[in-house]
Amino acid sequence: MSVAGVIVDDHERALLIKRRDNGHWEPPGGVVEPEETLPEALQREVLEETGIKIALPATLTGVYKNMTGLIVSLVFRCEAIDGQPATGEETKALRWVTREEVSTLADEAYAVRVLDALDARTPAAIRAHDGVKLV
Known part of the structure; x- marks a missing residue:
């Protein structure tokens, strides 16, 4: 199981990270330790990858299944409460992106997750994404 946090600022932009291992843009997150x-x-994951502490509770905005790795990913809309965006061991770059920029930077499966979080203000309902392979 993994978690990801879509940090949203006052301008309704989401913070994406560029991963060092594969160069992909996506929301910060990772595997839940036992x-x-x-x-x-x-x-922990958001702080490690962005330098930002988030407020809890965060709003669950989606549950996704990675078909390749058979991993269930829980995605949350988050609010920053402390810290400044900074790269780390796993993060090559960070960028605040608008709705329009998400799809040009992130792979489709991650873009859907970020857009769902940007659209959400209440806990997640099950959403269908016709034609989108949610990996």
Whole structure:
């Protein structure tokens, strides 16, 4: 299981990271460790990859299945409460993006997750994405 946090600023932009290992743009996140709760994993992953501490609770905006790795990913809309965006061991670059920019930077499966989070203000309902392979 993995978690990802879509940090949204006052201008309704989302913070994406460019991963060092594959160069892809996506929301910060990663695998939940066995001893962690979901909120702990979300806070840890976002802080490690962005330098930003997020407020809890965060709003669940989607549940996605990676068909290749058979991983279920929980995506949350997050609010920054401390820190400044900074790169780290896993992060090559960071960028605040608008709705329009998300699809040009991120792979389709990650763009859908970010757009769902930008659209969400309440806990997630099940969404169907016709024709989109959610990986």
